């Protein structure tokens with residue numbers, strides 16, 4: 700059985716994952732409007748992945764007999780400077796999500812809620828992968844550059860990252 704504190708924190712994480720999904724969907728729309736087809740596809744695919752993160756938490760809360768709640772989700776930013784700005788913001792956002800997951804892990808340990816602590820390990824691993832994914836994209840952007848053909852190559856590379 701979850702404590703009210705854990706229910707509240709897990710529900711906050713559901714909200715953050717849904718917000719993440721909307722952020723990436725808005726980024727996908729911006730990329731699409733700039734003809735960045737590969738990045739648009741990749742970000743839309745990632746938006747779907749974020750929803751699956753939210754649903755996994757939602758199911759866990761419900762399975763314990765608690766009430767999963769969907770709160771208000773803020774509108775994401777919809778304008779960006781360039782492709783580097785987009786992926787810089789994805790990386791920054793993932794660092795924020797990691798921090799939130801680590802706070803949840805801390806709370807589970809403090810509460811001696813070992814079932815939730817165990818459940819959250821999946822998210823700890825996932826955040827490591829997500830930080831690496833977006834850091835690698837930023838490195839690629841720096842190496843290839845975004846002038847002329849560089850931008851075309853970067854966009855194609857990003858599109859090819861879809862699993």
Ligand code: FEO
Pocket residue numbers: 716719749752793796829
């Ligand atoms: Fe669900 Fe990208 O964190």
